[in-house]
Amino acid sequence: MHALLDFTPRPRPDHDPISAALAAQPTAVAPIEDVGQWWPVHRALAARHRAPFALSVAGGLAADRAGWAFASAYQAALRALVPGLADDVVAAFCVTEATGNRPRDIHTTFRDVGNGRLAITGAKRWSTLGPGSTLLLVVGQASPAADAPAARSNLKVVPVPADAPGVIVEAMPPAAFVPEVPHARIRLDEVEVSAGSLLPGDGYDRYVKPFRTIEDTHINAALMAWLLRETRVRGWPAAYAERLVAALAALEHVSTMDPASPACHLALTGALDWCQNLYAQAGPLWESCGDEAAAARWTRDAALFGMASKVRELRALRAWERLAAGATQLSPSRGA
Incomplete structure (x- = not known):
């Protein structure tokens, strides 16, 4: 050979x-x-x-x-x-807000409340399968690092159980096409999660x-x-x-x-x-x-x-x- x-x-x-x-x-x-x-x-x-x-x-x-x-x-x-997602969760990617899904449209915040905890506040819409979801992948603005450029947004993603205290899921009217697949408006009111649960990397890129x-x-x-x-x-x-x-x-x-x-x-x-x-x-x-x-x-x-x-x-x-x-x-x- x-x-x-x-x-x-x-x-x-x-x-x-x-x-x-x-x-x-x-x-x-x-x-x-x-x-x-x-x-x-x-x-x-x-x-x-x-x-x-x-x-x-x-x-x-x-x-x-x-x-x-x-x-x-x-x-x-x-x-x-997100390869780590378990098979037994219905996941919803919660990005879009009232004015869209570009970085400048995302006003949901992840606020550091100490003791390794974050408080999430914001509102999402058009979250696919949101009404039946068990896990929300929420995109929001984290507190920027001290040396981060002022104009640079600091978007991150964090998994949030859909039944966590402070999460409100509201079904939206059925869409004109594939109406069987539901969408949701989701409100997050001071929803606390571990800071360690933030997914690695930039939330947008x-x-x-x-x-x-x-x-x-x-x-x-x-x-x-x-x-x-x-x-x-x-x-x-x-x-x-x-x-x-x-x-x-x-x-x-x-x-x-x-x-x-x-x-x-x-x-x-x-x-x-x-x-x-x-x-x-x-x-x-x-x-x-x-x-x-x-x-x-x-x-x-x-x-x-x-x-x-x-x-x-x-x-x-x-x-x-x-x-x-x-x-x-x-x-x-x-x-x-």
């Missing part, structure tokens, strides 16, 4: 979620009407699928509608963001900013898996199923990339463009499927598939700008 070549077969990964999805016998899924019915299904999946991407795919395969694929992928994405990339990757993977099962159960064209598998393969690779890197952002943009084409192709299939309730849900939930498209376009533009800043050649235009 040549000294520079090794023909020893490479070990296969312990679990290939796409192959597993194709190997499973496609069957119809019993209706899941609310979070109370969805959570035991998701919890059982989480016990078998440790990797967040695999959990997203499994959640999509087990969903009877887009909403529960979304919910499972949201939980998986949070575990990709390490958690808030990359989460959109992680969330987009996992949610679209779950939706592709859900459509793949529906395609096989309903006898839709094999060519469509093959395109769904290709999208899953692209998203799986994106899930392994650094979510802060320009390469990841550009790869995800291309993968999501492919997903958008597949969502558009699904419309006529649902219209002719003979299942009026499922077709109506698809039409109702269509807004989910284009949600935050402007944010995604800006993310890709910024990725090209970052690459151009470190290279001599011009970046291609977004219209190319």
